[in-house]
Amino acid sequence: MPLASAACRLAGILLLAVLRAAHAGRLPPQAAADAITHAMQAVVGLQVTVAEDARSADTLGEEREGSGVVIGPDGLILTIGYLIIEADTIQVTTSDNRVLPARAVGYDQATGFGLVRPVLPLRGIEPVTLGTARGLPERTSLLAATGGEDGRAELIELVSTRPFSGYWEYHIDGALFATPPLRNHSGAPLFNASGELVGIGSLFVGNARGDRRQVPGNMFVPVDLLKPILGEMQQTGTTSMGHRPWLGLTSTEQEGRIRIVRVHQDSPAEEAGLVPGDIVLAVDGEKVGTLESFYKKLWARPEPESEVQLTVQHGGKIVELTVHAVDRLKTMRKPAGI
Numbered sequence: 534m535p536l537a538s539a540a541c542r543l544a545g546i547l548l549l550a551v552l553r554a555a556h557a558g559r560l561p562p563q564a565a566a567d568a569i570t571h572a573m574q575a576v577v578g579l580q581v582t583v584a585e586d587a588r589s590a591d592t593l594g595e596e597r598e599g600s601g602v603v604i605g606p607d608g609l610i611l612t613i614g615y616l617i618i619e620a621d622t623i624q625v626t627t628s629d630n631r632v633l634p635a636r637a638v639g640y641d642q643a644t645g646f647g648l649v650r651p652v653l654p655l656r657g658i659e660p661v662t663l664g665t666a667r668g669l670p671e672r673t674s675l676l677a678a679t680g681g682e683d684g685r686a687e688l689i690e691l692v693s694t695r696p697f698s699g700y701w702e703y704h705i706d707g708a709l710f711a712t713p714p715l716r717n718h719s720g721a722p723l724f725n726a727s728g729e730l731v732g733i734g735s736l737f738v739g740n741a742r743g744d745r746r747q748v749p750g751n752m753f754v755p756v757d758l759l760k761p762i763l764g765e766m767q768q769t770g771t772t773s774m775g776h777r778p779w780l781g782l783t784s785t786e787q788e789g790r791i792r793i794v795r796v797h798q799d800s801p802a803e804e805a806g807l808v809p810g811d812i813v814l815a816v817d818g819e820k821v822g823t824l825e826s827f828y829k830k831l832w833a834r835p836e837p838e839s840e841v842q843l844t845v846q847h848g849g850k851i852v853e854l855t856v857h858a859v860d861r862l863k864t865m866r867k868p869a870g871i
Contacts, residue, residue, distance in 0.1 A: 568728030569676065575603040575661045576722055578626035578681020579616055579635075579649065587619035587866050599719030600680040601625075601649060602730060604663065608655035609767070611759065612720035613735050614640045614647035619866045625651050626681045627658065639766035642775040642861055644705060644758045645735060647720075648766055661722070664729025666709055666755035669694065675731065676724040677751075679717050687715060689723075689750075693743045697752055698824035699736075700783050700794070702831075702861075705754060710741040712750030723753045730756050771862060777832045778839060778858035782807070789822040790814075805856040807845065814851070815844035831858070 581597040583590055593615055601612035610625065617623060617637040625635045633655070639648030673691045678684065689711040697708035709732045715721055721734035732753030741750025762772045781800020784791050791813040796802045815821060816830040831841060837860035845854055 569724070569726075570728075571659060572602075572661050572676070572722075572724045572728035572730070573678060573686060574628050575658055576628060576678045576680040576684060577601050577603065577610060578679070578684060579610075579612060579720060580624040580626070580681075581616055581620045582622045583619045584621050584866060588864060589615070589619050593618075597719070598681070599717065600678070600684070600721045600734070602678075602680075602722035602733075603655060603658050603660045604730065605660050608651045608658070609638075609660070610635070610649040610651070611722075611730075611733060612647045612649060613733055613754070614642070614645050616720055617647045617649060623649055625649070625655075627655065628680065628684065629657075630682065639770050640775070640862075641762055641766055641772045643772060643777070644762065645703065645754055646733065646759055646762075646766070661724075662729045663756050663760060664725050664727070664731045665757055666694070666707065666731045667757060669709075669725070669731070674726070675711060676726075677711070677715055677718075677721050677734065678724070679715065679721050683717075687713075689713060689715070692741050692748065692750065695743055696825060698786070698828065700785055700824070702779060702782060702784075702828060704825055704828045705758060707755050707757065708735075709753040709755055710738065710743065710750055711753060712741045712748055714738075714741075714749050714751050718751045721751075721753075732756055776837050776860050776862060778834060778837045778841060779861035779864070780807075780831070780841070780856055780858055784813070784824060784827070786822075786824045791821060791824065791827050801856050801858055805843075805854050806847075807843075807854065807856070808847075812846040813843055814846060817842050818844070834858075837861075 579599050597616050599616045601610040604611045620637050623635040625633045633651045633653050635649045635651040638650045677689050678686045691711050693710040696706045698704045718734035723732035725731050732755050735752050735754050742748045765772050781797035781802045783795035793811045821827040841856045841858050843854045
């Protein structure tokens with residue numbers, strides 16, 4: 534898109550967002566314009582490289598690109614964590630095309646949030662205000678933004694708020710689902726009509742509404758999950774709830790059963806003899822039929838490194854397997870900043 538066309542498109546989107554904010558009675562038009570413009574100036578692009586031998590390189594790639602948003606007066610940037618895990622180098626591109634080196638300073642496996650801090654000061658950029666996703670009704674118009682040279686803003690619509698269980702041993706409550714989908718959703722900030730941050734982009738989904746209608750969209754992690762852990766992340770580089778048992782499975786939920794579709798190399802699951810096609814029936818003797826129940830039963834144990842008893846349909850037999858779970862964070866290369 535030519536620069537002039539991109540600028541006109543952005544101006545039109547911002548104008549529409551301002552009009553909607555004013556119509557909702559939340560802010561006068563000028564105040565709404567100032568808030569949204571301020572929010573857009575805090576959006577940055579992130580370019581990340583990881584080492585060739587990093588565990589995450591196979592699934593996430595050695596070169597990653599996404600967005601983030603400045604949330605602290607010292608230039609602290611919030612993004613989605615998978616962009617920065619095991620990062621060797623990070624570059625930040627501001628809305629006025631300044632490029633600065635940065636380092637990862639925090640990652641929470643439980644929520645998926647990541648924190649980045651530029652090595653040099655981010656002068657002239659004010660942090661955004663953390664809002665809340667609680668109580669946002671469906672069909673609310675929100676502003677999603679991406680950073681970097683191809684940064685843009687899009688008005689999207691919230692279509693569902695519900696728990697989300699990921700196939701990679703991940704679960705959060707109150708995930709935000711919006712449509713139409715963003716092209717480069719990774720780490721993209723989501724703003725309300727007052728320019729407050731309400732979520733961070735995580736992934737593309739084919740059923741944003743959560744029903745049988747296949748409406749594509751994106752899942753955003755609500756910023757409400759960040760507020761209780763932000764101080765701990767800044768102080769320790771992670772969170773206590775991020776240290777939890779990990780098996781090394783990719784699983785799907787099919788008609789009330791947990792089917793394993795992938796077993797990670799050199800993982801506890803592989804060492805225990807689990808293979809794709811196995812069906813997990815119970816954890817420590819308790820039946821599980823959803824990814825949420827599977828994960829929550831696994832994570833309920835007090836120590837991440839512990840023995841987990843799985844009842845598994847393995848081929849034509851029901852077998853009991855002992856898996857020696859590990860702390861996922863200990864299996865990854867630690868970025869220099871954390």
